[in-house]
Amino acid sequence: MRVLKLNSVTVNYGKYSAVRQIDIEVSEGEIVVLLGANGAGKTTTFKTISGLLKPTGGTVNFEGAPINGKSPDRIVQAGIVQCAEDRKLFPQMSVQQNLMMGGYIHRSKKTQLKESLKEVYELFPILYDKRDESARLLSGGQQQMLAIGRALMAKPKLMLLDEPSIGLAPLVVEQMFTSIQHINKDGTTILLAEQNANAALSIADKGYVFENGRIVIEGTSEELFSNDEIRKAYIGA
Amino acid sequence: MSSIFTKKNTVIALIVLAFVIPFVLQNQYYLHVLTLACIWSIAVYGLNLLAGFTGYLSLAHAGFFAIGAYSLGLLTVKAELSFWLAFLVAPIITMIIGTFVGIIALRTKEHFFAIYTLCVGYIIYLIIDKWDSLTGGVRGLIGIPSPANIGPISFDTPLSQYYFVLVVTLLCILMVYRIVHSLTGRTFIAIRNSEELALSLGISTAKNKLLSFVLSTFFAGVAGALYGSFIRFIGPEISYTTIMFDFLTYLIVGGIGTLSGPIVGTFLIVLLSQNLQFLQDYRMLIFGPLLTLLIIFSPRGIVGFVLTKYHQHQRKTSAVLKDARAKEG
Ligand SMILES: Nc1ncnc2c1ncn2[C@@H]1O[C@H](COP(=O)(O)OP(=O)(O)OP(=O)(O)O)[C@@H](O)[C@H]1O
Ligand SMILES: [Mg+2]
Numbered sequence: 001m002r003v004l005k006l007n008s009v010t011v012n013y014g015k016y017s018a019v020r021q022i023d024i025e026v027s028e029g030e031i032v033v034l035l036g037a038n039g040a041g042k043t044t045t046f047k048t049i050s051g052l053l054k055p056t057g058g059t060v061n062f063e064g065a066p067i068n069g070k071s072p073d074r075i076v077q078a079g080i081v082q083c084a085e086d087r088k089l090f091p092q093m094s095v096q097q098n099l100m101m102g103g104y105i106h107r108s109k110k111t112q113l114k115e116s117l118k119e120v121y122e123l124f125p126i127l128y129d130k131r132d133e134s135a136r137l138l139s140g141g142q143q144q145m146l147a148i149g150r151a152l153m154a155k156p157k158l159m160l161l162d163e164p165s166i167g168l169a170p171l172v173v174e175q176m177f178t179s180i181q182h183i184n185k186d187g188t189t190i191l192l193a194e195q196n197a198n199a200a201l202s203i204a205d206k207g208y209v210f211e212n213g214r215i216v217i218e219g220t221s222e223e224l225f226s227n228d229e230i231r232k233a234y235i236g237a
Numbered sequence: 238m239s240s241i242f243t244k245k246n247t248v249i250a251l252i253v254l255a256f257v258i259p260f261v262l263q264n265q266y267y268l269h270v271l272t273l274a275c276i277w278s279i280a281v282y283g284l285n286l287l288a289g290f291t292g293y294l295s296l297a298h299a300g301f302f303a304i305g306a307y308s309l310g311l312l313t314v315k316a317e318l319s320f321w322l323a324f325l326v327a328p329i330i331t332m333i334i335g336t337f338v339g340i341i342a343l344r345t346k347e348h349f350f351a352i353y354t355l356c357v358g359y360i361i362y363l364i365i366d367k368w369d370s371l372t373g374g375v376r377g378l379i380g381i382p383s384p385a386n387i388g389p390i391s392f393d394t395p396l397s398q399y400y401f402v403l404v405v406t407l408l409c410i411l412m413v414y415r416i417v418h419s420l421t422g423r424t425f426i427a428i429r430n431s432e433e434l435a436l437s438l439g440i441s442t443a444k445n446k447l448l449s450f451v452l453s454t455f456f457a458g459v460a461g462a463l464y465g466s467f468i469r470f471i472g473p474e475i476s477y478t479t480i481m482f483d484f485l486t487y488l489i490v491g492g493i494g495t496l497s498g499p500i501v502g503t504f505l506i507v508l509l510s511q512n513l514q515f516l517q518d519y520r521m522l523i524f525g526p527l528l529t530l531l532i533i534f535s536p537r538g539i540v541g542f543v544l545t546k547y548h549q550h551q552r553k554t555s556a557v558l559k560d561a562r563a564k565e566g
Contacts, residue, residue: 050437051436052433052436052437071436071441072436072437072439073436073439073440073441073442076437076438076439077439081437081438081439082437084433084434084437088430088431088434090423090426090427090430091430092426093423093426097423100420100423101423101424101427101438102438104420104424104438104439104440105438105439107420150438154438154439
């Protein structure tokens with residue numbers, strides 16, 4: 001079943017079009033990756049899906065209904081949660097309080113929140129060890145885990161992950177992608193933006209390649225893997 | 238040794254001190270100053286909720302303080318309502334006006350918000366000053382009653398008024414404490430941190446900002462109503478920008494975005510300026526540079542400075558403990 005569909009979406013910053021007439025489709029249970037160099041338009045696309053930016057043209061459909069024009073908090077309630085690339089946390093709150101903020105939309109369901117908290121701690125045991133520590137004291141990798149964990153607390157149907165591997169050591173990147181696969185297996189559809197094409201394509205079902213705000217290539221992971229241009233540009237082999 | 242100085246004990250000691258101090262001082266004038274400081278601090282707590290915890294610096298706060306005071310004054314003097322009913326309604330009126338102002342003002346952000354609310358504050362001043370037939374204009378409003386008796390308890394002595402104001406102040410601080418430590422409070426902090434992040438967690442920032450704004454006007458209204466009943470004479474100058482910047486100074490010196498900042502800052506400055514009164518307007522020659530230095534070296538005021546030092550100390554001792562344990566094991 002198709003969960004998300006972008007129909008010829010264009011996004012402008014002032015007069016400048018950062019994203020031009022892109023079409024994206026994500027089906028239930030998939031991991032879909034957006035590849036592209038710096039400034040290609042991945043984050044802009046994510047912000048448009050999550051409602052932080054309004055498209056100048058085209059529509060965004062989620063579960064068959066248009067969501068462009070809805071406010072970001074409504075979109076979270078509908079089931080799309082974004083984990084932004086700057087992995088911003090609440091530095092003055094503890095790790096656990098950060099996670100609880102992620103469960104904001106379920107704030108009245110105490111038992112569900114407890115359950116989600118347990119799941120996040122199972123996925124990232126290090127967060128459990130540091131649950132009472134201030135979030136500002138976490139390492140980069142732990143911060144990313146906390147950002148993802150916080151997004152999971154909202155129990156999204158579709159999770160948008162913007163460059164989760166950026167700035168992480170290779171070993172941590174590997175762990176991160178294993179965790180993402182795990183989250184996906186547990187029933188969350190994932191849309192991922194990445195520069196690390198190798199790692200991303202190895203867990204993704206399909207991908208889109210952005211160049212200067214346009215989608216230039218799309219295909220299944222296998223197709224993209226075997227595409228010479230992509231190998232040259234993003235995999236370096 | 239250090240266990241005696243826990244947060245809880247310190248708070249209890251301060252409350253006890255506040256209750257016995259009139260007997261220690263035995264000085265009517267100081268009692269008057271302390272009562273006023275309590276009233277100001279309530280207003281500053283309101284400002285802190287919005288500017289400190291939510292990150293929206295409203296410069297209309299003195300205006301809402303005045304609305305609270307004038308509501309009480311007009312309701313008791315002109316509408317001849319009973320004191321307690323008026324005391325209840327005054328903050329509500331302030332909140333209603335606050336809601337309307339908030340809906341419009343919160344369409345702006347940052348310095349635009351500050352400028353916009355500064356204008357609102359000035360408009361409130363002009364309305365009070367020029368609407369002679371309602372507010373008495375520059376002549377002000379006289380004859381506001383003190384709190385009416387509750388059974389055998391009367392509020393006609395400075396001492397009883399001090400206790401009345403003190404109890405209301407403590408209740409207000411308790412309320413702010415509960416708000417800040419609730420999910421609502423953390424929502425405000427989330428908004429201050431990053432509105433975009435708050436939005437992407439599903440927080441309706443528009444609703445919560447308005448809530449914070451209206452809550453802040455509630456405290457301004459309570460403080461204003463107390464002021465009216467305590468001084469019993471009010472004029473348009475209580476809505477003027479000088480009062481606004483007094484509030485802001487108290488807050489910044491005490492510690493913006495901290496729980497004890499408003500009370501620390503207000504008492505410190507009010508008491509200091511009483512003692513430096515012989516310097517008259519030259520006081521500003523001392524306060525100005527001090528304030529500048531404080532903002533540069535401790536943006537979260539005196540309380541922020543103490544908290545930072547305290548946390549550093551704690552981290553050091555816990556690190557030392559860890560080292561010791563590591564050596565043992
Ligand atoms: N707020 C903004 N105002 C104006 N232009 C912007 C803004 N944000 C992004 N852009 C521009 O839009 C284009 C796309 O940016 P975007 O952040 O979507 O790229 P990206 O693919 O996420 O890049 P990266 O991999 O570096 O994160 C860039 O040319 C960028 O300069
Ligand atoms: Mg980006």
